[in-house]
Amino acid sequence: MGIRVLPAALLSICCAFPVWAQTQTPSYGLQLEGFNYAWPARHFTFTSQGQSLEMAYLDIRPEKANGQVAVLMHGKNFCSDTWEGTIRLLSEQGYRVIAPDQIGFCKSSKPAAYQFSFQQLAENTHQLLNHLGITRFRLMGHSTGGMLATRFALMYPDSVSQLILVDPVGLEDLKRKGVPYRTIDQWYQKELKTTAASIRKYEQHTYYAGEWQPEWDKWVNMLAGMYNGPGKQRIAWNSAQLYDMIYTQPVMYEWGDLHMPVLLMVGKKDNTAPGKDGAPPSVQATLGNYAVLGKEAASKMPHATLVEFDNLGHAPQIQDPAVFNAALLKGMAAVSGK
Template sequence: MSLAFSRWLPGLLLSAALPALAYAEGPEYGPQLQGFEYPYTVKHFAFESQGESLQMGYMDVAAEGKANGRSVVLMHGKNFCGATWDTSIKALSKAGYRVIAPDQIGFCTSSKPAHYQYSFQQLATNTQQLLKALGIQKATLLGHSTGGMLATRYALQYPEQVDQLAMVNPIGLEDWKALGVPYRTVDQWYERELKVTAQGIRDYERSTYYDGRWKPEYDRWVDMYAGLAKGPGKTQVAWNSALIYDMIFTQPVYYEFKDLKVPTLLLIGTSDTTAIGKDIAPPQVKAKIGHYEVLGKEVAKLIPQSSLVEFPGMGHAPQMEEPEKFHQALLAWLSKTNSVP
């Protein structure tokens, strides 16, 4: 197993209050996000999986000042990348933590294999191999959105290697298929992903993630996602995205929250309404899914050693909406539940 190195390169803006304004389509990026700038140097972990030679992009940021000897692994969401953790990496590093922020296979700066059986177990295994190669035996996990589902699976799969688990507006706090959301085939997801545009991403995120609000700094992340989706590798990006959506929909972690054995923090923006397949759900189903002001409280009761911090009025990414408030809550909990390294 080898560690190979490389790096890449962002940008843009607009105002929230004028929904009628068209969003200018931004730049195009390569299949591994070549051309988009990350906040820290991107390295690549080379490994074999399912007969494929793969590369997993990641940032490994040392603690600033006095190191506390602890590591935090950041797990990004479906429409996000390691780069979107920029303010969290800075806050955690400043607090003395070593921070590892990987891009999972199929995402961002990592490989987009033509044939890959996606599962949260496989992604957890890939991440565990990366941490082993980096000499990290035990870590705290912080997962956002889909990364919350992955962090949950990782903590269930490798409980002895996890100090603490924190999740930011994780999806999968409910089982959509069991609640009546129709199944989309991989081919249907693929056709949908081929049509992704910056305007569509922005409209979806503003309505679903941010309760109708928008900040100019979010446009950088729209450009990132849209630029990857329309770049020279757009078909392989769309295909991997389709496989990943199928994984998310068909592999719930909801039923296993009760089995978590580590201290767990739920950080919930209560205005979030994210739910996979909501756009094709019957009206009666659509009305009852994606209510984070309820889901956070319900799941906190299922997890044995849980704590819940709610951010009233915030959406899907409180770490991006109000970084200072978010990191104050996160760091206070990490400090309070720290075990001896």
């Protein structure tokens, strides 16, 4: 068979598509089997709500330890491995780093029946840390992980030497702002429609302030691969439950009870507000204004330091690691971790 030559016009159209549009979405297992983390994931087996569950986690020990531990909590559309750059930075500084995948996420168990709450996830993490013999640490949470880290710090304040919140969700009460309630069933139907394209579109607009770099496709495929795998229905169901948790369990009313040092880091171009697409346009325009919300939250925390990134979105640690890392180390150096 001879080689067919495409017409120039057709060739130009084909080649105009970005590389990611020409690649097939991978298919990963229910516990993200098939996607490899930068380090081997370990597993902690425990009993919760009458079920035997597995919590996957990373435990990275530095070559030259400084005697301190950092615990990292991922966001709703993230996993422990998305902390890769931050883990490497902290490990180089001598920190032992613990980064769990929460139940319902990534390489951890996806229970068919589970009552998700920030208190329950905090207790699960507390059990893991007790298992590892870790009693005091710096606690960092990103996005929904910021809400979880806040709840953990409120429940176990003596364990947290410094609370670091990176673009946390929960800086506003969405229901009071006018975001209508979605049932878990409604969220489930919405989540079943998730694709790599829809994830990428959302992340570009929200996480990266309109920017896109090819290396970020790795994190799109990590998430999309679970929705494209054999456990799609369970992934979507747990995700729906987690969205309900975010909506119904605000933490912003307890900022004043955080008596440890807090480093609040926000991208001023962040506009995250889960569920805002269901609100009227007039309400949507008022939501997710991190340039305002960051200042409001910091003013209510007794010992807060606010760091703002003028040109960054919801994931500054991924969008501009150099700028983020410099600010993080400065903020950590200002507080003794012992």
